[in-house]
Amino acid sequence: MASTISLSAVPLFAGLRSSDLAELEARTRRIPLTRGQTLFLEGDEARGFYLVRSGRLKVYKSSPSGREQILHLVGPGEPVGEAVMFAGGRLPASAEALEATEVLLIPRQAFLDAVRREPEVAMQFLASLSQRLRFMATLVENLSLREVTERVAGYVLYLSRTQGDRDHVEFDLPRGELASLFGTIPETLSRALQRLAQEGVVEIDRRTVTIRDRDALKEMAWAGRRL
Amino acid sequence: MASTISLSAVPLFAGLRSSDLAELEARTRRIPLTRGQTLFLEGDEARGFYLVRSGRLKVYKSSPSGREQILHLVGPGEPVGEAVMFAGGRLPASAEALEATEVLLIPRQAFLDAVRREPEVAMQFLASLSQRLRFMATLVENLSLREVTERVAGYVLYLSRTQGDRDHVEFDLPRGELASLFGTIPETLSRALQRLAQEGVVEIDRRTVTIRDRDALKEMAWAGRRL
DNA sequence: CGCTGCGTTGAGCTTCTTCAACGATCGTGG
DNA sequence: CCACGATCGTTGAAGAAGCTCAACGCAGCG
Numbered sequence: 001m002a003s004t005i006s007l008s009a010v011p012l013f014a015g016l017r018s019s020d021l022a023e024l025e026a027r028t029r030r031i032p033l034t035r036g037q038t039l040f041l042e043g044d045e046a047r048g049f050y051l052v053r054s055g056r057l058k059v060y061k062s063s064p065s066g067r068e069q070i071l072h073l074v075g076p077g078e079p080v081g082e083a084v085m086f087a088g089g090r091l092p093a094s095a096e097a098l099e100a101t102e103v104l105l106i107p108r109q110a111f112l113d114a115v116r117r118e119p120e121v122a123m124q125f126l127a128s129l130s131q132r133l134r135f136m137a138t139l140v141e142n143l144s145l146r147e148v149t150e151r152v153a154g155y156v157l158y159l160s161r162t163q164g165d166r167d168h169v170e171f172d173l174p175r176g177e178l179a180s181l182f183g184t185i186p187e188t189l190s191r192a193l194q195r196l197a198q199e200g201v202v203e204i205d206r207r208t209v210t211i212r213d214r215d216a217l218k219e220m221a222w223a224g225r226r227l
Numbered sequence: 228m229a230s231t232i233s234l235s236a237v238p239l240f241a242g243l244r245s246s247d248l249a250e251l252e253a254r255t256r257r258i259p260l261t262r263g264q265t266l267f268l269e270g271d272e273a274r275g276f277y278l279v280r281s282g283r284l285k286v287y288k289s290s291p292s293g294r295e296q297i298l299h300l301v302g303p304g305e306p307v308g309e310a311v312m313f314a315g316g317r318l319p320a321s322a323e324a325l326e327a328t329e330v331l332l333i334p335r336q337a338f339l340d341a342v343r344r345e346p347e348v349a350m351q352f353l354a355s356l357s358q359r360l361r362f363m364a365t366l367v368e369n370l371s372l373r374e375v376t377e378r379v380a381g382y383v384l385y386l387s388r389t390q391g392d393r394d395h396v397e398f399d400l401p402r403g404e405l406a407s408l409f410g411t412i413p414e415t416l417s418r419a420l421q422r423l424a425q426e427g428v429v430e431i432d433r434r435t436v437t438i439r440d441r442d443a444l445k446e447m448a449w450a451g452r453r454l
Numbered sequence: 455c456g457c458t459g460c461g462t463t464g465a466g467c468t469t470c471t472t473c474a475a476c477g478a479t480c481g482t483g484g
Numbered sequence: 485c486c487a488c489g490a491t492c493g494t495t496g497a498a499g500a501a502g503c504t505c506a507a508c509g510c511a512g513c514g
Contacts, residue, residue, distance in 0.1 A: 061364065063372035064449070071364055086350070087357035092364050115350075122349035123313070123342075129356040130314035136363040137288065137298055137319050143370040144410040145290035147501070175461060183371040188502055190462055206461095222291070374469070402493060415470060417494055433493095 004054040004102065005076040012051075012079060012128060015120035027110035033057075033097035040081065041094045048107040049082035055101025059093050060180065070181040072135060073098070079128065085111065086125075098177065143183045149192040151182045153220040156202060156209055167214070171207040196220070231281040231329065232303040239278075239306060239355060242347035254337035260284075260324035267308065268321045275334040276309035282328025286320050287407065297408040299362060300325070300400075306355065312338065313352075325404065370410045376419040378409045380447040383429060383436055394441070398434040423447070 007013060007025050016024065030053075033039060039050065039057060057074040071093055074080050080095055085108055115121045142151045159169045171178060179189040196202045201217050203210040211217060234240060234252050243251065257280075260266060266277065266284060284301045298320055301307050311318055312335055342348045369378045386396045398405060406416040423429045428444050430437040438444060 061368040061372060067372055069367060069371040071367060083357035083360050085357075086353040087361060088354075089361070092361050115346075119342075119346040119349065122346065122353060126313040126349060126352060126356065127315075129353065129360060130310035130312075133310050133356060133360055133363065134314060134316070134319050136360065136367065139367055140296060140298060140363065140370065140410075141288040143367065144296040145288060145294055185503065186461070187463085187504085191502090194462085412471065413493065414472085414495085418470095421494085 003076060005052075007051075007104075010051065010077045012077070012124045013114070013121060014124065015118045016114060017118070020114060020117050024106070024110055024114050025104075027107060029105040031103045031105055033101045033103065035097055035099050035101075037097050039095040039097065039103065040091055042091060044091045046081050046084040046091055048105055048111065049085050050080040050095075050103045050105055052076050052078050052080065053102040053104055056098045057095050057101060057103070058098055058177065058180075059095045061093050067185070068180045069183055070177065071139070072132065073181075079125075082125065083129065086129075098173070139183075148182060148184050148188055149195055150221055152189065152192045153196065153201070153217050154222070155182070156196075156211065157214075157217060157221055159209075160211060167211040169209045169211065171209065230303060232279075234278075234331075237278065237304045239304070239351045240341070240348060241351060242345045243341060244345070247341060247344050251333070251337055251341050252331075254334060256332040258330050258332055260328045260330065262324055262326050262328075264324050266322040266324065266330065267318055269318060271318045273308050273311040273318055275332055275338065276312050277307040277322075278331045278333055279303050279305050279307065280329045280331055283325045284322050284328060284330070285325055285404065285407075286322045288320050294412070295407045296410055297404065298366070299359065300408075306352075309352065310356065313356075325400070366410075375409060375411050375415055376422055377448055379416065379419045380423065380428070380444050381449070382409070383423075383438065384444060384448055386436075387438060394438040396436045396438065398436065 007021050008018065013021060013024070028051075031039070031050075033055070040046075042061065052074050054076055057080060058070050059072050059074060059080060060068045060070045062068045074095075080103070081091060084091055142154070146154070156169055159171070160166060163169055173181065175186050175189060179186045182189060184192075193202075193204055196217075197204050199216070201211075201213050201220065203212055234248050235245065240248060240251070255278075258266070258277075260282070267273075269288065279301050281303055284307060285297050286299050286301060286307060287295045287297045289295045301322075307322055307330070308318055369381070373381070383396055386398070387393065390396055400408065402413050402416060406413045409416060411419075420429075420431055423444075424431050426443070428438075428440050428447065430439055
């Protein structure tokens, strides 16, 4: 279950020769995290960046009143905090383990050396940042232009796509975290799910969602209302 | 007024030798845009990316009902659509000129050749994407965790910072665009401004904002309420 | 078997949006 | 140079979506 990815299998470092990989790895530090443990907080100084080896992190912003907005989820082979390395400044968000997680701390200089050896690595990071940027654009669109029920419908379809286009989909997060991902609170999420269920579009049992009317679900996901 | 930036002054290409710069420039195409003209629409195929030489663009998402959310503003020396080059896929948003604007279309291959000549260019783009990512994180935070009045207060402070910490600040956009930037509509923005004015925090005359009580403004910007 | 935490449901309230009307401003053409 | 129309910004009233607070059911766990 706790699949651990080795550096040689990390797409970001594809292109590095195994000797360089070995050197890179030697300069990293392994950091084990338990569920709920904080990796860093918004405003912290960055000493390098992190690579998730196993488990999962949430990267989030929190409000003075305690509400949280998840910016993205980070899984095995994916980097966290690397943007600070490129642009400078302090960490713009916080990160916390959603389950038992192991990350690698990669010091700034070790990374720069790797890039010098193999410029292709920089291109991989460009691709990675670009993908994240696209994800953020979608998030902004959801928060600003879609209502909660539409976001949920869209997420179910997204999960269905990533989980093999089945009609059986598993939420990979508890309700509260799911709500933070959608930019809302558990109560509202609960009501949105209930609405989808009541209209016969999906069936919901705990974390399992069964898609009953895929077309209706698609309809809700991008138009929702009017037009 | 219409300051035009030359390629040699673009930070992204700092590091390129002038001969390489000349070659790069020779492979670009100049595209003049009038105010309101569309550069590309969400879903378009990208042939390369664009660099703004003069003027200003908005990059935005639009909803079926016609509302728009501005993702970012792009000025002289800044790139648009480059993320698609790195990550593939189609353009995730639309772009339109806010005023008379000239952009350079830089073909994918011309860019790749430049990077091959000078790997430092890749690092510059990493920094640029990272900054944009940070901006997007702030946008998400605003949309999800702050109310409109707080966003406006924050923006006024931001403008004050960028315009030299004066108490006299100029909105650089008409109301409607400003509203799109804040993720709301002109009516709501108008009321938010009115509230700030009524509490004596700022004074507003058309696009000019005079900060009357900077501390109160800061207070509104990050806490707003409770705690 | 009871405790604890998560998820759901209900009622009331706040914020924001919608729709409509109105005033001001600016550019244009007479 | 002025009058006109179009656009932009503001204001008001009503409605919708989402949030807060509180209570409750239920499952998992000690």
